[in-house]
Amino acid sequence: GSADQETSSGGAGGSGGSGGTPVKLQLQWVTQGQFAGYFAAVDQGFYREEGLDVQILEGGSDIVPQTVLAQGQADYAIAWVPKALASREQGAAITNVAQVFQRSGTLQVSFASAGITDVAGLRGKKVGNWGFGNEYELFAAMTAAGLDPSSDVVLVQQQFDMLGLLQGDIDAAQAMTYNEYAQLLEATNPETGEQYTAGDFTVLDWNEVGTAMLQDAVWASTDRLADTAYQEQTVKFLKGSIRGWAFARDNPEQARDIVVAQGSTLGASHQLWQVNEVNKLVWPAAGGAGLIDEAAWQRTVQIARDTRNAEGQTVITTEPDDAAWTNDHVQRALDELSADGVDVTGTGFSPRTVTLEPGGA
Amino acid sequence: MTELLATARAERAAPVPGAPAGRLATALRRGAMALVGVAVLVLVWELYRALGPVQGVQVGGERLLPRADPRSMPGVVEVLRTLGRPEVSLPGSRTVGVAVLAAAGGTLLMAAGGWVLGSVVGIGLAVLMQRFRLVERGLLPYVVLSQTVPVIAIAPLVAGWGGRLQLTPALSWQPWMSVVVLSAYLAFCPVAVGMLRGLHATTGIARELFRSFAATGRQTLLGLRFPASLPFLAPALRLAAAQAVVGAIVAEISTGTRGGIGRLVLQYAQQATSAPGRLYAAILGAALLGLLASALVASLVAVLGVLVHRSGGPR
Amino acid sequence: MTRGNRLQVLLPPVLVGVSALLLWQLVVVAGRIATFVLPSPTAIASALGTVAGDVAQAAVATGTTAVTGLVAGSCAGVLAAVLAARFRLLDEVLSPLSAAANAMPIIALAPVFNAMFGSTSPVPRRLVVAVAVFFPLFVNTARGLRRIDPVHADLMRSLAVSGWTVTRYVRLPGAVPFVFTGLRLASSLSVIAAVVAEYFGGRQDGLGSRITSAASATAYPRAWSYVLGAVALGLLFYLAALLLERLLSPTLRRTR
Amino acid sequence: MTTHPPAPAVRVAGLHQRFGTAHGDVHALSGIDLDIAPGAFVSLIGPSGCGKSTLLRCIADLVQPTAGSVEVGGRSAHEARLAHHYGIAFQQAGLLEWRTVQRNVELPLELHGVGRRERAERARQLLGLVGLSDVARMRPSELSGGMQQRVAIARSLAEEPPLLLMDEPFGALDEMTRERLQAELLAIRARTGTTVVFVTHSISEAVFLSTQVVVMSARPGRVVRVVDVDLPDRAEATREDPAFFAAITDVREALRGGTARTPALGGEDR
Amino acid sequence: MTTHPPAPAVRVAGLHQRFGTAHGDVHALSGIDLDIAPGAFVSLIGPSGCGKSTLLRCIADLVQPTAGSVEVGGRSAHEARLAHHYGIAFQQAGLLEWRTVQRNVELPLELHGVGRRERAERARQLLGLVGLSDVARMRPSELSGGMQQRVAIARSLAEEPPLLLMDEPFGALDEMTRERLQAELLAIRARTGTTVVFVTHSISEAVFLSTQVVVMSARPGRVVRVVDVDLPDRAEATREDPAFFAAITDVREALRGGTARTPALGGEDR
Numbered sequence A: 001g002s003a004d005q006e007t008s009s010g011g012a013g014g015s016g017g018s019g020g021t022p023v024k025l026q027l028q029w030v031t032q033g034q035f036a037g038y039f040a041a042v043d044q045g046f047y048r049e050e051g052l053d054v055q056i057l058e059g060g061s062d063i064v065p066q067t068v069l070a071q072g073q074a075d076y077a078i079a080w081v082p083k084a085l086a087s088r089e090q091g092a093a094i095t096n097v098a099q100v101f102q103r104s105g106t107l108q109v110s111f112a113s114a115g116i117t118d119v120a121g122l123r124g125k126k127v128g129n130w131g132f133g134n135e136y137e138l139f140a141a142m143t144a145a146g147l148d149p150s151s152d153v154v155l156v157q158q159q160f161d162m163l164g165l166l167q168g169d170i171d172a173a174q175a176m177t178y179n180e181y182a183q184l185l186e187a188t189n190p191e192t193g194e195q196y197t198a199g200d201f202t203v204l205d206w207n208e209v210g211t212a213m214l215q216d217a218v219w220a221s222t223d224r225l226a227d228t229a230y231q232e233q234t235v236k237f238l239k240g241s242i243r244g245w246a247f248a249r250d251n252p253e254q255a256r257d258i259v260v261a262q263g264s265t266l267g268a269s270h271q272l273w274q275v276n277e278v279n280k281l282v283w284p285a286a287g288g289a290g291l292i293d294e295a296a297w298q299r300t301v302q303i304a305r306d307t308r309n310a311e312g313q314t315v316i317t318t319e320p321d322d323a324a325w326t327n328d329h330v331q332r333a334l335d336e337l338s339a340d341g342v343d344v345t346g347t348g349f350s351p352r353t354v355t356l357e358p359g360g361a
Numbered sequence B: 001m002t003e004l005l006a007t008a009r010a011e012r013a014a015p016v017p018g019a020p021a022g023r024l025a026t027a028l029r030r031g032a033m034a035l036v037g038v039a040v041l042v043l044v045w046e047l048y049r050a051l052g053p054v055q056g057v058q059v060g061g062e063r064l065l066p067r068a069d070p071r072s073m074p075g076v077v078e079v080l081r082t083l084g085r086p087e088v089s090l091p092g093s094r095t096v097g098v099a100v101l102a103a104a105g106g107t108l109l110m111a112a113g114g115w116v117l118g119s120v121v122g123i124g125l126a127v128l129m130q131r132f133r134l135v136e137r138g139l140l141p142y143v144v145l146s147q148t149v150p151v152i153a154i155a156p157l158v159a160g161w162g163g164r165l166q167l168t169p170a171l172s173w174q175p176w177m178s179v180v181v182l183s184a185y186l187a188f189c190p191v192a193v194g195m196l197r198g199l200h201a202t203t204g205i206a207r208e209l210f211r212s213f214a215a216t217g218r219q220t221l222l223g224l225r226f227p228a229s230l231p232f233l234a235p236a237l238r239l240a241a242a243q244a245v246v247g248a249i250v251a252e253i254s255t256g257t258r259g260g261i262g263r264l265v266l267q268y269a270q271q272a273t274s275a276p277g278r279l280y281a282a283i284l285g286a287a288l289l290g291l292l293a294s295a296l297v298a299s300l301v302a303v304l305g306v307l308v309h310r311s312g313g314p315r
Numbered sequence C: 001m002t003r004g005n006r007l008q009v010l011l012p013p014v015l016v017g018v019s020a021l022l023l024w025q026l027v028v029v030a031g032r033i034a035t036f037v038l039p040s041p042t043a044i045a046s047a048l049g050t051v052a053g054d055v056a057q058a059a060v061a062t063g064t065t066a067v068t069g070l071v072a073g074s075c076a077g078v079l080a081a082v083l084a085a086r087f088r089l090l091d092e093v094l095s096p097l098s099a100a101a102n103a104m105p106i107i108a109l110a111p112v113f114n115a116m117f118g119s120t121s122p123v124p125r126r127l128v129v130a131v132a133v134f135f136p137l138f139v140n141t142a143r144g145l146r147r148i149d150p151v152h153a154d155l156m157r158s159l160a161v162s163g164w165t166v167t168r169y170v171r172l173p174g175a176v177p178f179v180f181t182g183l184r185l186a187s188s189l190s191v192i193a194a195v196v197a198e199y200f201g202g203r204q205d206g207l208g209s210r211i212t213s214a215a216s217a218t219a220y221p222r223a224w225s226y227v228l229g230a231v232a233l234g235l236l237f238y239l240a241a242l243l244l245e246r247l248l249s250p251t252l253r254r255t256r
Numbered sequence D, E: 001m002t003t004h005p006p007a008p009a010v011r012v013a014g015l016h017q018r019f020g021t022a023h024g025d026v027h028a029l030s031g032i033d034l035d036i037a038p039g040a041f042v043s044l045i046g047p048s049g050c051g052k053s054t055l056l057r058c059i060a061d062l063v064q065p066t067a068g069s070v071e072v073g074g075r076s077a078h079e080a081r082l083a084h085h086y087g088i089a090f091q092q093a094g095l096l097e098w099r100t101v102q103r104n105v106e107l108p109l110e111l112h113g114v115g116r117r118e119r120a121e122r123a124r125q126l127l128g129l130v131g132l133s134d135v136a137r138m139r140p141s142e143l144s145g146g147m148q149q150r151v152a153i154a155r156s157l158a159e160e161p162p163l164l165l166m167d168e169p170f171g172a173l174d175e176m177t178r179e180r181l182q183a184e185l186l187a188i189r190a191r192t193g194t195t196v197v198f199v200t201h202s203i204s205e206a207v208f209l210s211t212q213v214v215v216m217s218a219r220p221g222r223v224v225r226v227v228d229v230d231l232p233d234r235a236e237a238t239r240e241d242p243a244f245f246a247a248i249t250d251v252r253e254a255l256r257g258g259t260a261r262t263p264a265l266g267g268e269d270r
């Protein structure tokens, strides 16, 4: 297939095609289970039912979703809160309208044999991270534990894969629960010839350490939010998205298939694992999916202001203004969905137990 | 000073370009030797895998010879096998090999666009720099330095501003166009530098001759400098082809554009923990793609050369 | 070089640079372009002011990678070209291989070298740089070595010398301008390769990781400060190559 | 109203030429004054390295004199060049390797907009003149040294210019060919009245061809003497004419005088 | 036991040379037979493009003859070349631009392992011989055409080889310098007994210098006649010797005979 064909079909992201208000959603990475809810909403026609024709734009390593949004090339963007706050400081007028992931999905993983059971155990170790703004939870945790990130550990650039950890180049590696951690469990232990098990590793979970920062959220244009039509559209968009996420919660296999059909090449069991893990980040949502928890927000802002990285930089330098987030729209969406009988809290959600096949197949 | 004439004479010793049989034989021989090269590489790889130390060789704390374990250096057979496996373990999935081929095709198209654009810009700049000494002084350092600005710094600009362009009412900016532009960004430099060198590579006598004819700048350019630059332009275009491929791949990753080998590398790299063979398969695809691009440009240049030669013009 | 001469050489690039900066500033200010799209030169300058020390430190780290790779890759490239010019068989085997290596994006090579040599080692990055600079030197040197004035070929033959002696006395001196064309290209290439190689592994102490870290925090003025560091490093390398060229080929001035 | 003498074809006044080299300046020409009448055939002769080529290149506006002025056909050398006032044949042939012999001869015509048919016809005729009809389609590098030089001569004649500048054009030719081409050159001049400035190191050639022989001294090049040659016409018999021998002796003597020092050693200015 | 006559310095037998070009073959030399005695001074003369340079290059083992054999000093041309049996000066100077003039002259000595001091001394001496002492440190491109040629001559003499091959070495020199260098060449030959093969297009030069003049015909080059020149010694006075004029006439006639067709038109073989 020629390049333009594939991009446009990929860019179409399953756009309904039938009329509707055109809406563009910018993702922060390529198509994968992390974004299952949005793909499911398109696939299941949830957006169409709201009168929206949603086109999903994939991300790349240098695509910054929130600036794409701020430049007006997308109507909504999925972005991590600290990075989006940084962009706000640089003048990107964007507002968090729904905190889809209520929890952080980032881990620091090491071999159990290395004995890194707490953050202090990182002292003197080779600590891997991706950079790309994913390192602040780690730095906050180290700072809290009395380690100086720039001198007490060796910071190592980590690749997309986990070979560094497996080959012993890195002592503690960064991993998303829904992706890289699964890669570890899909890999074969050369000593036993069997797959690795969770028992082979110890993990530092920032949610438990207390330095978790808010991740995937839906961001909207602050300026356009003054406009009632855009407000309406935002509510509709959030309704469709939350229904999508509810669908992914209730039908993870189907959600997996939808993502695969969109061109993800990750293995089937891996994708299912990913959808399942992402569900854990969304559900249960006490006040309803997407509702921004003020405490979590404040913690994120605090860490973003106080934590210095290896260069001595913080993510943001001042308290974000009030326009940085609002629950108005997501609340309306939740209310309307509840009225329609959609379970928006997932109180009864219990994750599956996904068995990872070798290589994620 | 006699450089130009000298090449011309030296190249006369080579087989006359007019003879088709000779050309075919040379092409065949070249292809065969390339295969020999690949075979040697494969052999060295496999031998090292079989005999090399699993933890490599460290000298003074730095590993100077690589590790030989299967995760670091997957076997050639394993990589080839990967090509035949389905990409996703769902029915109807295409094989990795097909995916690599399709992606290579996609990148080739975008790289071709970048090559053409970059070459045109590069030649234009070179002509400008040759015509105006001051422009050369002012611009040449920046042409070279432009290549030290990483794509990460300009990708958001290109993707961002491109995204706002409405080329025609029917055609808006497509993501692949960003890739083409970024690919051209890497391709134009060798062309500009090589072409400029070629435009300067005239003998003093020839330049004076044209001066004595009171030839206009354009006439000197077309009648003297252009023909004289051809021996320099040809390799520059080949370098540019390789750079265009690199640029296209980097830009695909950078902008997340689908349909090319860069995107595939990105995807497969994320799976490298458990299936390192896939990454190698994609890399193999990238390497072959680069070769193909260089070879295509080389044959294009050769064909043009023969055509021009037939017409009694520059060779 | 006389003083006026030096001014003639230095002034145009400085003028171009200054006017480009002015234009940039004008576009950003007049076009009200947000910092997260394109920071203005003044914004970059003020960011640079606060991180200058760090830029320098990072530039040293990246520069070390680049120099090692550049030296290794250039030597290998010239050597390979010399060998290829001597043995046709080697030429036919090496040329397509080096073309393939050249067409290999760093993005594809870095993970492989990281896997092979360990992602925390500096070796993979240096190898990436070496591979990146190999091709321009190989191609250009080979080109220069092949161009021999027939009279010179006759002369050497008449003096009953062949092979290495011809290489040393005629081919290599004749190829010097070509080697330097390659080196000029390679000098900036080595910097970019070193920067990009940092995205994939190794210690996070260089310009590459700083650029990504700043860019991902949308701190574009800071990111551009580090980009400037890379450009300055590139300039330094380029000038070093030029200087070397002047030192080693005094006759070049007239033939340009 | 007074009648003016006709403007000289070439007027060189107070010409100085220095070249900067890594080892100091080279003073190539020093205070050259020279008037060349229209229709004259002037030969420049002098020891190797005395600046003959340099002087010719100044007239052709190919180098800027360090000091002094050059007028050609009543205008500045620069304007004359732009007006296609002269044709030139260099010491080295300077053929373009990527053109066939014929297309090398056509080059000036092509550049000045002469149609394809006409210039092909003219090139064929000129190649016949220099005895190279059968190599028209070959490449310069396939010719011997003398053949290349003849192609360059043909090229310089292509436009029948009012002024012909020739730098040792017959240097690489055998005596037969040389004599034939000398005759052709004289015939062309007789027919078209063209002015010729001709560099040679053959005294007899200079005398045989010229109306004036300009004798130059070793570096820094100066005009030592201008020998007027007064021969009724130029034919084979001329070479036995006593006036011919007298002129040869004059030139030889002037040359000896000008090269009392070892030839080409002009060290005093370095 | 019988005594053999001394082996010829150069023996060419049945030599043919063809060049393939894009437009068919060029037959450059046809059936050349030539014996050159040790110590002889042989000039090759003939119309431009007749194959003089080609013949010299065959003797120097720089081109492989299409047919026939070349022996030099009793061995094959190939072995002779490897034994550094000859020195050669080409039609184009062929200097190395990246070496100074002096180091260009030193080149053969350097290549053949002569020590630094000794070769510098020899180069200085040779540069003095050709009148270029003061440009020893300059670069070739800073010299005039004739100066470059003199450097090339000095280089060919550097090793005092048993055989000297020279292709129009004095072509770009003024008459004074030429005569001086002719005298030097004769002196060198008298001193060292070297054999010289010399290409020229000057009949008088050929006759003045040579013991034999080989007259060649236009392409395909053949030997038309070998004119023996029997002059007691070579000095200024020789140029007025009747034997000198007789030989000139002989050569001229041989040349006319050989070039009954238009010069250099050897079209029949194409």
Ligand SMILES: Nc1ncnc2c1ncn2[C@@H]1O[C@H](COP(=O)(O)OP(=O)(O)OP(=O)(O)O)[C@@H](O)[C@H]1O
Residues within 6 Å of the ligand: D019, D020, D021, D026, D027, D028, D047, D048, D049, D050, D051, D052, D053, D054, D055, D091, D219, E141, E142, E143, E144, E145, E146, E147, E172, E174
């Ligand atoms: N580009 C240059 N740089 C330095 N010196 C030069 C340059 N061109 C010429 N010269 C010097 O100027 C002097 C005159 O050179 P020119 O070529 O005019 O001599 P010429 O009379 O033509 O000699 P010949 O008869 O040998 O051709 C020489 O000494 C030469 O070294």
Ligand SMILES: Nc1ncnc2c1ncn2[C@@H]1O[C@H](COP(=O)(O)OP(=O)(O)OP(=O)(O)O)[C@@H](O)[C@H]1O
Residues within 6 Å of the ligand: D141, D142, D143, D144, D145, D146, D147, D172, D173, D174, E019, E020, E021, E026, E027, E028, E047, E048, E049, E050, E051, E052, E053, E054, E055, E091, E201, E219
């Ligand atoms: N490499 C070549 N390819 C094709 N033809 C050639 C080549 N070299 C020489 N010739 C041809 O061979 C013939 C003899 O050339 P050569 O150079 O020996 O002539 P020459 O006698 O030295 O002439 P001149 O006095 O003009 O130097 C010429 O017709 C020339 O065109």
Ligand SMILES: Cc1ncc(C[n+]2csc(CCO)c2C)c(N)n1
Residues within 6 Å of the ligand: A029, A034, A060, A061, A062, A130, A132, A134, A159, A160, A176, A179
């Ligand atoms: C160039 C680039 N490389 C790696 C990451 C790491 N990373 C952090 S979150 C995320 C998506 C979910 O896995 C990924 C891949 C990145 N952001 N950008």
Ligand SMILES: [Mg+2]
Residues within 6 Å of the ligand: D052, D053, D054, D091, D167, E144, E145, E146
């Ligand atoms: Mg001259």
Ligand SMILES: [Mg+2]
Residues within 6 Å of the ligand: D144, D145, D146, E052, E053, E054, E091, E167
């Ligand atoms: Mg010749």
